[in-house]
Amino acid sequence: MKSDKLKFLAFCLVVLLAPLPLAGGYLTNVLIFVGINGVLALGLNLLLGYAGQISLGQAAFFGLGAYGSGVLTTTYAMNPWLAMAVVAVCVAAFAFALGFPVLRLKGHYLAMATLGVGVIANIAFNETVDLTGGPSGLSGIPNLSIGGLIFDTDLKNYYLVWSFALVMIFLSLNLVNSRFGRGLRAIHDSEVAARVMGVNARLMKVQVFTLSAFISAIAGSLYCHVMTFISPTSFSFHVSVELLTMIVIGGLGSVYGSILGALLLTLLPEMLRTFHDYDIVVYGMLLISMTIYMPGGLVAGIPALFRRLLPARGSNA
């Protein structure tokens, strides 16, 4: 328990110091998106990695958060913080209502249903031109601010986004080690067995689905205020698949794995910029090979690899 706290503090320190050598350069900007993607991946990982319920529609909640905040703060000139809270609660309520019929489905059917939700939301973003600006997007979204401090530079936004990320990581770490978290893992292993043991599986699945939608909506609000411009392509099916790839690579059922996956998959396209179109091929191969050869993701796979490469040391000690 103590080492868990130390680990988290060390992680906080890394996050705090990471932008210093970058001096507000381009990479700081990339790290902001690592933070946003990390939050999204974390939301999906709670649902998929812990409770074992797949969602291919995370982009819908991300998009609803972004468009909700975007529209409320531009068209209706609402306070951005108030808008963020209102939108997150509304999206969570929507997910709660949606969760009951959707999470009755299992496996492939669940995947298809959530995918359907994602596609419908994306079509809605494109077609409700009066509200969202349609395919050409919504611009002029204000930056967030506290008192006189306006989050208008990359460095300020970095600390803004990562404070949210750290809070969510902290809460998630607590959650997965609680009674609720153990219940989720029981559902993952066997829903029937979990029920027999007195876990209210149906309700808990809906609750974790709601939580992941809530987290995604907050990420969406942050995204729209950081970018000040949003368009439907940022919330397409492709984004849902990217998130899935992140947690499969980082580690299903690992809080830090979500962040590691987000880091790798956000940096990767930046590094592969010259081979821009290859990223989709790389994603595909990563998804297949990781699932076959390293089903626990890098978080579990790298230590295992070390143990295998250094068997002599293990047996001598």
Added chain:
Amino acid sequence: MELFQQITQFVISGLATGAIYALIGLSFAIIFNSTGIINFAQGEFVMLGGVMTIFSLNVLHLPLIAAIAVAVAATTVVGVVFERLAIRPLKNATPLALIIITIGASILIRGVVMLVWGKDTQALPAFSGNDPISVVGATLLPQHLWIFGVTVLVIVGCRLFFHHTISGKAMRACSFNRRAANLVGISVGRMVLFSFVISAAVGSLAGVIIAPLTMTAYDVGVMLGLKGFCAAIMGGMGSGLGTVLGGLILGTLESLGAGLISSGYKDAIAFFILLLILFIRPQGLFKKGETERV
């Protein structure tokens, strides 16, 4: 009278796309019945059919029939490779792992096609001209007739194969109970491979016959695949008439909705129906409920 003509027109084009959905739905059901897998790369087989026919026609300068044969054969090879490399190594995989793998395969295939043939939308010439045929005030394209004809042929072919050949019966046995099938001497592994072969062939054929109507590109597979899945769900994941009816109903509703309500929401209609069916009648429109075994 004007409205009546319009509706007839929508129904005709809806039935044609519906026939395509039915074929794709069938190809979903064939793999599902032998393996229990919903293959998320199914739409990619459809896309490969169209794209490879255009490639064989324009670059290899093959005659149309040969081009189609090459495309279907090539897609089938992709299906076999996919089964061998990605599905077979995972003997006791969870549904979750299989979903992720087939999604991986689908974006991999899509990415490779994009890199090799580019992002442009291409059209396949209609098989026998574009002179419209007038039917009760609405127009029917020769390509529509091709679609109906090929669909009927494939469905009859599947029916004969699954009910009147040894291999077909063996595959059905696998779908009822894999272990029992294995015990009576059926090679389940080979039947799974067969199902990928047939499914890839049927899917790619669907992609070929619709390409002249809707154009094709590296990314058409996603939507077509999902709608085919919707048809299969409506039919209760069987490989019979239910899926065909599901496809036709879906195509017609979609076409009517797009024509009479709003074309922007055309794709949303299909997904809305998909969600409704999954919520209300996950066992399909025409099947009695089954209890799930743990």
